[in-house]
Amino acid sequence: MAAQLPIPLYTTLADAFPTSDIALKHAARFNDLAQEFEHRFGHKPTYIARAPGRVNLIGEHIDYALFGVFPTAIEQDIIIACAPHEPSTRDPGHVNAHNVTPKYVPQSFTPMLRRRADSIAKQEKQEEEEQGNLYLESDWHLDIDKRELRWESYVKAGYYGVLNNYFSASSTSGVHPKPADILVTGNVPPGSGVSSSAAMVVASTLAFLAVNGKLEQQGNGLTKGKLVSMAVENEKRVGVNSGGMDQAASILGTANSALYISFYPSLAAELVTLPTTIPGTKEEEAVFVITNSLVVSDKVVGAKTRYNLRVVETLLAARLLAIHLSLPASFYESTVTPNRPTLREVVSAFILQYYSGATEPVPEKELENGLEMFLDMVEVLKGETVREAMGFPQPEDESEQGLKIEEIIKASGMDEATFREVYLSWVDVEATYFQLYKRTRHIITESLRVLEFRDLCLAASNAPSSGSNISTLEALGSLMNGSQESCSKLYECSCPELDQLTRICRESGALGSRLSGAGWGGCAVSLVPASEVTTFIQSVKERYPGYQGLSEEKLNEAIFATRPASGAFVYKLT
Ligand code: NG1
Ligand code: MG
Numbered sequence: 251m252a253a254q255l256p257i258p259l260y261t262t263l264a265d266a267f268p269t270s271d272i273a274l275k276h277a278a279r280f281n282d283l284a285q286e287f288e289h290r291f292g293h294k295p296t297y298i299a300r301a302p303g304r305v306n307l308i309g310e311h312i313d314y315a316l317f318g319v320f321p322t323a324i325e326q327d328i329i330i331a332c333a334p335h336e337p338s339t340r341d342p343g344h345v346n347a348h349n350v351t352p353k354y355v356p357q358s359f360t361p362m363l364r365r366r367a368d369s370i371a372k373q374e375k376q377e378e379e380e381q382g383n384l385y386l387e388s389d390w391h392l393d394i395d396k397r398e399l400r401w402e403s404y405v406k407a408g409y410y411g412v413l414n415n416y417f418s419a420s421s422t423s424g425v426h427p428k429p430a431d432i433l434v435t436g437n438v439p440p441g442s443g444v445s446s447s448a449a450m451v452v453a454s455t456l457a458f459l460a461v462n463g464k465l466e467q468q469g470n471g472l473t474k475g476k477l478v479s480m481a482v483e484n485e486k487r488v489g490v491n492s493g494g495m496d497q498a499a500s501i502l503g504t505a506n507s508a509l510y511i512s513f514y515p516s517l518a519a520e521l522v523t524l525p526t527t528i529p530g531t532k533e534e535e536a537v538f539v540i541t542n543s544l545v546v547s548d549k550v551v552g553a554k555t556r557y558n559l560r561v562v563e564t565l566l567a568a569r570l571l572a573i574h575l576s577l578p579a580s581f582y583e584s585t586v587t588p589n590r591p592t593l594r595e596v597v598s599a600f601i602l603q604y605y606s607g608a609t610e611p612v613p614e615k616e617l618e619n620g621l622e623m624f625l626d627m628v629e630v631l632k633g634e635t636v637r638e639a640m641g642f643p644q645p646e647d648e649s650e651q652g653l654k655i656e657e658i659i660k661a662s663g664m665d666e667a668t669f670r671e672v673y674l675s676w677v678d679v680e681a682t683y684f685q686l687y688k689r690t691r692h693i694i695t696e697s698l699r700v701l702e703f704r705d706l707c708l709a710a711s712n713a714p715s716s717g718s719n720i721s722t723l724e725a726l727g728s729l730m731n732g733s734q735e736s737c738s739k740l741y742e743c744s745c746p747e748l749d750q751l752t753r754i755c756r757e758s759g760a761l762g763s764r765l766s767g768a769g770w771g772g773c774a775v776s777l778v779p780a781s782e783v784t785t786f787i788q789s790v791k792e793r794y795p796g797y798q799g800l801s802e803e804k805l806n807e808a809i810f811a812t813r814p815a816s817g818a819f820v821y822k823l824t
Pocket of ligand 2: 447
């Protein structure tokens with residue numbers, strides 16, 4: 251059985267149009283949405299774009315450090331009905347965006363074409379950065395409020411990429427984006443770590459591509475790989491400097507398989523069969539159950555002290571490690587992120603330095619060995635150790651392992667202005683102590699857990715035993731528990747409710763349980779023997795304090811079994 255299949259990222263999006271059996275599965279919801287669209291806009295939609303959420307089985311907060319992750323797409327999705335606005339009397343690219351959920355009020359907006367004079371771009375960059383916003387260059391501009399979480403921000407984010415990739419100022423020659431009506435609905439729980447945001451951005455990107463006739467256009471250069479990069483870039487517009495896991499999973503998801511997604515030296519994905527059915531049978535032996543802690547993590551508003559701070563901490567750690575390893579100056583120049591090497595790149599350089607036979611890209615097997623050895627290296631990031639090496643005074647409170655920014659600047663070997671430009675100008679973060687040691691220790695051990703998880707799955711499907719997979723499943727569960735422990739203690743991205751929920755899940759029969767997604771709230775994912783799912787769900791419902799007093803309907807939204815589902819597509823209605 252071929253368990254490990256590379257996904258051809260170069261395939262064109264023509265096959266994003268589903269076969270009718272896939273679309274049929276969604277027929278009832280698609281019909282309802284199309285009717286509601288006609289009711290609101292007085293004309294029929296021409297396409298429905300659909301993108302699923304995802305659950306990350308293991309590998310948290312390592313995608314932006316460019317280490318591989320292990321998600322699956324889930325059944326829950328965002329669907330967007332859309333059509334060009336007819337007759338087209340509006341400004342180019344004007345959008346009427348409605349959402350079926352009443353609390354998300356309708357919005358209208360028009361993108362503005364910027365003049366690309368360098369002086370204007372410079373001024374805009376300065377203004378954005380003064381407000382602590384991420385500045386991404388573009389020909390087109392849409393106002394996205396980064397201080398408040400707004401539903402239409404994700405619609406605009408998806409639109410951005412379409413405008414800037416297909417209607418750029420230099421190549422428009424009179425071709426304007428079409429005015430469009432769109433209607434959004436979905437059942438991915440928001441703010442819960444199952445990527446409602448990526449589902450929104452991917453669906454929106456696809457909807458605007460479709461409305462503008464870009465999906466069917468021959469030679470448009472649009473591939474699945476390109477769509478992933480576009481969606482990743484698009485989501486950054488909302489203000490979270492995320493990695494690429496969610497959008498990749500939403501686009502590349504395949505029924506019955508998990509995805510091993512790697513980002514270095516470039517995006518790659520492979521399908522990995524999960525050992526959750528008994529070999530030789532279709533009988534399920536275990537399932538993944540999602541439980542929502544019901545703590546909503548507001549990643550956009552809290553980004554300064556949480557998500558974006560973690561991104562910066564890991565980059566600072568990479569810089570100090572590169573110095574410790576005496577990597578040549580050329581190393582800082584020739585990276586994926588210019589002047590700002592990621593941990594994955596430092597690990598590669600480390601492996602190349604120590605295994606003289608290795609060449610880029612470092613093979614996975616050597617990555618695993620290399621990561622083990624690299625763990626010793628991480629010790630040099632302890633606050634105490636850095637201060638001692640640099641001759642800085644130690645703080646009174648010896649339990650404090652973190653480093654102050656002034657200490658990091660001195661240790662970085664850069665002058666302060668350059669340091670601030672490279673590491674702090676593009677992102678707004680706030681911390682007294684930067685925890686380089688703890689964050690890096692999490693990233694390296696978590697990356698090792700992902701590789702072990704993948705190895706276990708591959709071994710089970712390449713050499714199927716004649717019976718139960720239970721020992722493999724137990725091993726997978728214990729890696730998941732290790733991940734939760736590390737997220738909680740080292741990465742500090744859990745919260746008391748998630749710690750409690752994952753504990754209750756284990757006590758209720760899960761082989762392993764961990765938070766999924768950015769954390770600080772949102773969902774946990776548990777691996778549960780199929781024979782125990784009913785009692786598991788019952789027990790968690792009874793025991794998790796956040797579930798007390800909820801209606802059965804709400805409970806069923808908060809806790810549900812999930813199987814790897816298929817990825818995003820566009821359905822053509824006319
Ligand atoms: P969620 O919380 O599902 O949005 C976020 C990031 C991912 C990844 C995880 C942590 C976004 C859009 N996505 O996922 O890239 O870093 O956190 O593993 O912010
Ligand atoms: Mg998200």
